[in-house]
Amino acid sequence: MPQVRVEKVCSDPEVHLIRIDDDRIKYFEATWDIPEGITYNAYLMKLKDAVVLFDTAKGDYTDLFMEALRKLVDPKEITHIIVHHTEPDHSGALPKVLEENGYRAQIIGTAFARNLLQGFYGEKVVENFRVVNDGEEMQIGGKTFRFIAVPWLHWPDTMITYVVEDKLIFSCDAGGGYGIPESIDDSDGKVVEEYLPHVTKYIVTVIGHYHKYIVQNIKKLKELGIIESAKMILPGHGLVWRKNPMRIFEHYERVGAGIPTKDKVLVIYDSMYGFVEGRMEIVIDELKKLNKKPIVYRFTDKEASAVSDILGEVPDSEALIIGVSTYEADIHPRIRYVLYEIFDKTNYEKPVLIVGAFGWGGVAGKKIEGLITTSKFDLVDTVESRGMPAKEDEEKLREGVRKLVSWIS
């Protein structure tokens, strides 16, 4: 059952986190398996003559959100609502907030955000909307709020807010992750270590399609000098970063650039009746002999891996091995979908070995080769043959793995 956590994260200025812990969700964006759940973070800042709300929560949890908000402030007293990104997991409760606010608050966001809010919730919601441009500053309650556009992190509407005097970055989706961390901030190293793989999975599934913008936007923020000096990063999902604020953007940069973890090789395969699997056992054995660490995801008649988990493993892998059967003169449907998402969301310059099995005419290997040609990945070799692997197939498979490993080193 989703819970709400309300905690003061900063005393001067007074900032409260309102975090909805969504453990009911199964498929984020109706697609990505997230048994780890997700949080929706909003923040309330109380200043001398202003009360500022940064984002809201998913519409399903409007009542929970309003209850928490009312404990902190009479919604009528909210003077400004900053909308960093209009995706409904952050904006769903906005119409209700405005209704209880009596439409007094000024809403602040990009021109894109204004149009999207109007489309999602109607004209009334944007009546008092103030469009801000990239780099624009506003004085609110004695503080300087600088708004910085970070387009495609994760939509074209997205911006972050930098509170200049206090060096606080309200970063919405940028800096966020899946999971429901047991603490609210990064003070516990163990919590951070458990959380970061969920961040990687979030980055690739949610922002991966635009991953070049991760690198570009972080470069932009670094050039503005606000990341190095940030005292706190307050994202729209997951942990608040106040012990080591740099860490989350360093992690984003590593994922964006696809920096590998030494010796990690991602192995993905389908096998309907065990013929591909027989090949993969040889491949995995050879990888281990060469001191590589295979991470294996499979699709069989007994198990199906979550595609979101597979995608989360790609950025820090040194190389990929794809095992595939030919299915109705095409790539097996499970692998077809996985590859579609890999090439779309995690398109990195990494070597790939294809291992295939077929019955009467191999097609899958050739089709994957074609897909690799139009991606950033590099084809090392294709080892494809009929049915049960013969002795000479085994030698070719081991040779293929050796080629892949020498490509990495």
Ligand SMILES: Cc1cc2nc3c(=O)[nH]c(=O)nc-3n(C[C@H](O)[C@H](O)[C@H](O)COP(=O)(O)O)c2cc1C
């Ligand atoms: C539904 C289905 C469709 C298949 N389509 C083809 C095909 O179009 N061409 C081919 O050469 N083999 C085809 N095969 C045979 C498999 O590719 C072959 O048996 C392969 O060894 C399967 O490996 P696996 O048991 O590890 O999945 C098909 C098999 C099945 C069950």
